[in-house]
Amino acid sequence: MDIDTRIRRRERLQDDRRLVVDYQALSPVAHVEEPPGRGPVLERVLDHLDPVFEGRKPPDGALWGPPGSGKSAVVTALFDRLRIRTEQSQSVVHTTTRAQSPDAPAFVYLDTRAASSRFQLYHDTLAALTDESVPEHGVSTEQLQSRLRSRLGRYSSAVVAVDHVGEPQTLSAAEVREQFEPFGSQLSLLTISRSPPDAWPVETIEIPGYGQQVLIDVLMTRSSEGLTSDAFTHRQARTLASWASGNAHDALAALFGAADAAAAENRDQLTEADLQAGMDHVPERCVSLGWVLTLPENRQLVLYELLQLPDAAGRSVTEITDALADRPAIDLSAGTIRRFLYELAEDGIVERVETERKHDQGRPPSRIEPRFPTRVFERLYEIQN
């Protein structure tokens, strides 16, 4: 055996020991097939949907609970399964030549973070119900409405789950309901929100935050999918779970950040310092990562490049704007970048913090602080782009 081979063998050994990170498996916004510990909630949602299985339209409903309690996880997992079942039964219909009465229900999941206009709501609903692509331009909202109407006619009933309603920057439940008014007889809505729905007559399902044990379970399950075995201990999961106090989003974001810190140092296990780094990268009053990742492309670019600026933390909005405008990756005017930054601050994705004045005169500038899990965003952004 020659020396090179011996060295390569050592290198490979090192590689094998190295922490493997499947970032998607650790992502707080990943869709999972079986959300752990949410069986009772699944049952209640299924109870609510019961009429569907007899071909009737269920009443409108509302699922609500605190951030990071698995609302999106439950609904996406459930609707995914239901949709697959529908598609299977529909394809049976398609293969028969005889025209049949529609007997299968439709299940649609919408995110109001991505769909904020009537056009987008109809578009996304229609897109979920058709294989063909639905035009995003050149067609009026009214045309989409009539296309959607006739499409809905092919199902016995339809349930549209509308996620993230009533957040500061999204449509309220009432607004969503109003936009879908024309389809009142054809579909029912299941809104998903952080606070209980006000007023309209619906069946309400409350989802509590995760208990400590279940959250530890969630972390262990995800780490077993995303990391090499033994990289993350039960004791560490306990630490993260208690730090996150029931919020799975924050706990997973911290785990993700910790894994990334360990990977950067070529470690095969998470240390306490990694854990701390992971938690430090999840700011207090943290905005959901899902919100950041559904922003238009150029805004995400601005955020990403902002995080790449070495000394962004100490600089004013104006200075940051100029620095970003100089970045080759960004092809936007300084004015637009500045407007983006102010808009992102308005949305709470970053925060403007007043600083002491730098000039003798004029209004004092403010600096920018991210309000989302930065490390997670950076990795996921890099994977996406």
Added chain:
DNA sequence: GATCCACGGGAATACACGGATG
């Protein structure tokens, strides 16, 4: 030609402060 939406640009407004004014 229609349609939606992101950009760009700029006008309008807010804020902080020192100095002038009543």
Added chain:
DNA sequence: CATCCGTGTATTCCCGTGGATC
């Protein structure tokens, strides 16, 4: 002392334009 004014900077608001797509 309270208020107003001018100046300079920060922030918000608004709308026309053009790209992309049908």
